[in-house]
Amino acid sequence: MRNRTPLQTEPGRDPEAVPPRLPLTALLALATAVFVTSLTETLPVGVLPAMSADLGVSESAAGQSVTVYAAGTALTAIPLSAATAHWRRKRLLLTAMAAFAVANTVTAASASYPLTLAARFTAGVAAGLAWALLAGYARRLAPPALQGKAVAVVMTGIPVALSLGVPAGTHLGGVLGWRAAFWLMTAVTAVLLGWIALGVPDRPGRRAGDRGPALRALSVPGVVPVLFVTLVFVLAHTVLYAYIATFLDRCGMGDRADLVLLVFGGASLLSIWIVGAHIDRRLRALTVASTLLVGGAAALLAGHAGTSAPVWLAAALWGLGWGGAPTLLQTAVADAGGEQADAAQAVLVTLWNAAMAGGGLLGGVLLGVFGAAAFPWGVLALLVPVVAVVLGARTHGFPAHRRAQTVSAPEEQRPR
Numbered sequence: 001m002r003n004r005t006p007l008q009t010e011p012g013r014d015p016e017a018v019p020p021r022l023p024l025t026a027l028l029a030l031a032t033a034v035f036v037t038s039l040t041e042t043l044p045v046g047v048l049p050a051m052s053a054d055l056g057v058s059e060s061a062a063g064q065s066v067t068v069y070a071a072g073t074a075l076t077a078i079p080l081s082a083a084t085a086h087w088r089r090k091r092l093l094l095t096a097m098a099a100f101a102v103a104n105t106v107t108a109a110s111a112s113y114p115l116t117l118a119a120r121f122t123a124g125v126a127a128g129l130a131w132a133l134l135a136g137y138a139r140r141l142a143p144p145a146l147q148g149k150a151v152a153v154v155m156t157g158i159p160v161a162l163s164l165g166v167p168a169g170t171h172l173g174g175v176l177g178w179r180a181a182f183w184l185m186t187a188v189t190a191v192l193l194g195w196i197a198l199g200v201p202d203r204p205g206r207r208a209g210d211r212g213p214a215l216r217a218l219s220v221p222g223v224v225p226v227l228f229v230t231l232v233f234v235l236a237h238t239v240l241y242a243y244i245a246t247f248l249d250r251c252g253m254g255d256r257a258d259l260v261l262l263v264f265g266g267a268s269l270l271s272i273w274i275v276g277a278h279i280d281r282r283l284r285a286l287t288v289a290s291t292l293l294v295g296g297a298a299a300l301l302a303g304h305a306g307t308s309a310p311v312w313l314a315a316a317l318w319g320l321g322w323g324g325a326p327t328l329l330q331t332a333v334a335d336a337g338g339e340q341a342d343a344a345q346a347v348l349v350t351l352w353n354a355a356m357a358g359g360g361l362l363g364g365v366l367l368g369v370f371g372a373a374a375f376p377w378g379v380l381a382l383l384v385p386v387v388a389v390v391l392g393a394r395t396h397g398f399p400a401h402r403r404a405q406t407v408s409a410p411e412e413q414r415p416r
Contacts, residue, residue, distance in 0.1 A: 072124025238359025
């Protein structure tokens with residue numbers, strides 16, 4: 001008796017009745033890549049005093065290790081994504097993560113401040129290359145009806161990194177030294193490389209005839225509205241997130257910043273679950289709700305009158321609104337981009353990191369001119385055009401009725 005192939009079914013059974021499944025092993029590997037890159041970006045914040053003392057520089061100078069990481073991502077995501085568009089996806093991801101492991105190893109071993117900055121810049125370059133392909137890769141691994149859920153699974157790496165990874169890395173740095181945290185990142189990445197090699201199916205890149213300038217994606221209807229929302233929404237979030245400890249000091253809750261961020265992180269994980277369950281049918285509604293929840297959190301903080309209850313509630317609302325935002329925005333730009341989805345993702349990654357850098361600068365200006373009380377008001381002002389653009393882009397960008405799409409169906413059918 002011959003064994004049935006996966007495509008064969010019992011007599012009389014409709015093959016279409018078999019529900020599609022997510023390739024969770026592969027998607028969790030991609031989620032781990034998101035986790036490692038997100039954690040490494042923000043890890044110096046938790047070990048800054050020890051890092052600056054060891055390298056013989058001021059804390060503000062050591063803090064530039066975060067800035068150059070973001071700069072490496074923002075400056076190279078578009079050109080490198082275009083240059084490697086023909087690479088097979090697994091090969092490209094393995095290359096990016098291998099470079100990431102080398103950069104973290106140099107950071108952990110370096111006794112030179114310039115060398116440390118160079119390693120951090122290189123890590124940012126590798127992370128930007130990985131980020132530009134991860135969402136599209138996840139969609140190509142999943143059945144068309146589950147592509148949004150696939151991106152949601154991969155994006156869980158962000159809130160896990162922020163809510164659990166940063167506190168854990170900070171604690172490890174305090175016990176064993178800041179270098180131990182970066183050595184651990186190298187070890188995790190080494191394991192991840194094996195996981196990707198063995199557990200993630202490959203997908204082709206684009207043929208030479210299908211590729212063009214990365215900025216060509218801007219001419220595709222719907223891409224520009226999604227990119228605008230990404231830029232301004234991330235800017236609004238970062239203005240508050242980068243200075244949350246300063247704001248909590250003003251509220252008399254500076255000693256509870258870790259707990260506030262834990263509430264934020266827990267709510268972010270819940271947000272990811274909600275978005276993953278509904279994104280394939282309600283992307284537009286979820287994006288509007290996400291923006292309004294973050295706006296509601298900012299309004300609570302703006303009206304803070306000395307009691308702690310509004311702050312805890314605001315942290316929960318903020319996490320509920322923000323946790324699913326990366327999934328929503330990456331899915332929206334991939335849907336809008338169509339055949340230019342990879343190029344659109346590269347532009348999104350660039351704008352995302354530019355907004356993070358800009359949020360830190362804008363927050364510093366607000367703090368210097370108006371004080372910490374201005375942060376939530378700045379967030380509210382920035383979210384007004386975000387809501388307006390999401391509501392206005394109902395035909396392209398954030399359509400009222402989203403249909404699951406296959407990003408590169410023609411490619412998947414080509415001979416390898």
